[in-house]
Each structure stands twice: as structure tokens, then as C-alpha cells.
Amino acid sequence: SAVISQKPSRDICQRGTSLTIQCQVDSQVTMMFWYRQQPGQSLTLIATANQGSEATYESGFVIDKFPISRPNLTFSTLTVSNMSPEDSSIYLCSGAFGGNTEAFFGQGTRLTVV
Amino acid sequence: AQSVAQPEDQVNVAEGNPLTVKCTYSVSGNPYLFWYVQYPNRGLQFLLKYITGDNLVKGSYGFEAEFNKSQTSFHLKKPSALVSDSALYFCAVRPVTGGGNKLTFGTGTQLKVEL
Numbered sequence A: 001s002a003v004i005s006q007k008p009s010r011d012i013c014q015r016g017t018s019l020t021i022q023c024q025v026d027s028q029v030t031m032m033f034w035y036r037q038q039p040g041q042s043l044t045l046i047a048t049a050n051q052g053s054e055a056t057y058e059s060g061f062v063i064d065k066f067p068i069s070r071p072n073l074t075f076s077t078l079t080v081s082n083m084s085p086e087d088s089s090i091y092l093c094s095g096a097f098g099g100n101t102e103a104f105f106g107q108g109t110r111l112t113v114v
Numbered sequence B: 001a002q003s004v005a006q007p008e009d010q011v012n013v014a015e016g017n018p019l020t021v022k023c024t025y026s027v028s029g030n031p032y033l034f035w036y037v038q039y040p041n042r043g044l045q046f047l048l049k050y051i052t053g054d055n056l057v058k059g060s061y062g063f064e065a066e067f068n069k070s071q072t073s074f075h076l077k078k079p080s081a082l083v084s085d086s087a088l089y090f091c092a093v094r095p096v097t098g099g100g101n102k103l104t105f106g107t108g109t110q111l112k113v114e115l
Helices: none
Strands: A002-009 A010-013 A019-024 A031-037 A043-049 A068-072 A075-081 A089-096 A109-113 B003-005 B010-013 B020-022 B024-026 B031-038 B043-050 B056-058 B064-068 B073-078 B088-097 B109-114
Touching: A002 A089, A019 A031, A019 A089, A043 A068, A043 A075, A075 A089, B003 B088, B010 B020, B010 B064, B020 B109, B024 B073, B031 B064, B031 B073, B043 B056, B043 B064, B043 B073, B073 B088
Parallel strands: A010 A109, B010 B109
Antiparallel strands: A002 A019, A019 A075, A031 A043, A031 A089, A068 A075, A089 A109, B003 B024, B020 B073, B031 B043, B031 B088, B056 B064, B064 B073, B088 B109
């Protein structure tokens, strides 16, 4: 696998503002994903970050709310836009090499919107 | 569509006793199956996976899991639990073909190992 550095690790933000989360992998990966996790609960896939093109969003998630960039094979960002308290959650970045290899995860960003 | 069920929200076991965390899945075609562990305020750590071959797979920290195709299960086991095993455990599945390499996770099982 590889190592993912995700930052910030946590933040407290005012409603109506935006936060950008960064994810840096120590090697080139085929795929990168962004998940949301309520504390102690399961992971919900937000989108697949595609290198050099628009991300592929899951049902219930839209680009205007969660714009994603992936300029190269080692880096991606997720922005949570126009935040409300309902956006308070843990956001996780994941990478994978494809095939039968396992996905690996960043440490997560704990976001609190007040 | 693929899905994973972890029927137990919490499993309690005494240190030194064997533990089992249950997982059943649904997927089109053959599955890749994974177990991850999450400690408080941490990301997910990979424990083990089933891709093909031997139904009993061994992973990190003494954990193992048994793939049962007829029962569509992939239960996580450890012969002797440690207090340090206390954490949140997730089972995940994705199909061998199709699916865009997207994982589907279960709801998680909180394992509590007590002295």
C-alpha cells in the first residue's frame, strides 16, 4: 500500500464558509476516493476523484457542494462549500492501485460547523 | 448493487477468549472482501482481504477471516482477544469485475475486549 497524508486533521468552521481538505499520497495511485463518516458510523462514498477530469459523484452528492480536484496521480482536494451544521462529519480520503489490492486511507478530517 | 451487513453493533469479549465479528455480503459475481479496523480519531487500517483461493485468510495482529461462498459470509476471527483489539471494525466488499473499484462498507461493529 501507500501512505496518505490528509490535512487539516480537524477544524471548526463558521456556517456559510468553505473548507478545503488536502490529500497527498506518497506514490502514484490509480484511484482516489472521498468518503464521509459520522463518528462511530459507516463510511459513505462522496465521489471518485478522477485525474485530470471531473469527479464522479455518488447519489446525493453534487459538485457545487463538494468540488473535488485531482491534478495528478498523488494529490486531491475536497472542498466543503457553504457549510451548515449538517456538514459536521469526518471526511476521509482513500487511494487504491486497482485490481485486487486493498484501499488505504488518510487519517481523516474532523469537521465541526458552528 | 452490492451491500454488506454487520448484524452486531457491538461485540463484548473477555481478554484471552476467542472473538468473532460477523459479516455477510451481497454482490453481483465474485467478491473481493476486506476487513478494516478504526481506532478513535484515526483513519481506517487494513486488516486482511479475500481475493481468491484458500477460504481462510490470515491478516495483521493475529486476525483471520473465513470466506464462505454458500453463506455469503466473511466473519472475522481471532483465537485470543487482547484489550488493545478494542476498536471499530468494518467489513467491505467490491465485485471482482465492474463496480469501478468502489468499496461498500458495512455499518461497523464495535469490539470491546475487557479484562
